[in-house]
Amino acid sequence: MAQSAGPPAVAFRGVVKQYGSVRAVDGIDLTIARGESVALLGPNGAGKSTTIGILLGLVPPDEGTVEVFGKRPEQAMRAGHLGAMLQEGKMIPRVTVRELVGFVRQTYRDPLPLAEVLDLAQLTGIAGQRVDRLSGGQAQRVRFALALAGNPDLVVLDEPTAALDVESRRELWAAMQRYAERGNTVLFSTHYLEEADTSADRVVVIAAGKVVADDTPARIKNMIEGRTVSFVPRGAQEGYELLPGVTGVQFHGGRVHLRTTESDRTVHALARADAFDDLEVSGVGLEEAFIALTHGARHRETANAEGQDR
């Protein structure tokens, strides 16, 4: 649930990060309100980890500014506003869950009570176990507990469920949602649309270092889970973008390719206009959908630059 008092949890303005010829982050503008749960969704190499690194003050941007609760990331980190769970991170052997979480929380100025951290991360029942003997899912929940220990206002998780089985994922998301429900801001990255759909209020889709879509999970799902209707056109080849459900139009290989969220209605409208030969309807894979969204974003940029209202 978003709250409005004070500066936003996160404000990226025109952020760019270049590695050699790769623009890992290519002009990101992003504001996250306090209390929002936001998923950064994107394929491999989209720029999610780099964006998170910049947010945490670990990666200096080449251009643009980043503020976390109105402060520079390093200041926000020092002030205890930020907690992070990154992809890597080995456990110290031979200590128990309780000892490790207890030790880490003591390094913060105003930590959560130990029992509360253990409860939030669903670790109470395994608090006496050694951290180097835990399952993958349990170990991830310990990392989550370490990210929460300082009682941060914003917790950032970089692909927290990578390599976890379904049950462990479910437990981690339940733990994360309980933290979000306390009014905290959560930002996590994922490759999985289902995770973004069930665990976020808002989904920001990143591809090739750019934000290509930013909407509610339901609308993003609609965009990504759409279909492609392709055909050899007949008659006037215009106005396709006005057909019901159509979110994108491309011409190649002598065919028209329409992306649509409502393929039945699109096909009915085409049939009424007697506008096609050799019609095909296919589902869209996630990678393809990202590419389509990326093209859509470029198309909109060009249209805006040309002053067209499309």
Ligand SMILES: Nc1ncnc2c1ncn2[C@@H]1O[C@H](COP(=O)(O)OP(=O)(O)OP(=O)(O)O)[C@@H](O)[C@H]1O
């Ligand atoms: N330290 C680095 N040096 C050189 N190139 C880098 C570095 N970090 C990231 N990149 C490149 O920047 C691009 C974005 O990478 P990033 O790790 O941010 O993507 P990602 O969306 O997090 O991917 P994944 O889902 O695979 O973790 C990739 O092309 C990657 O190879």
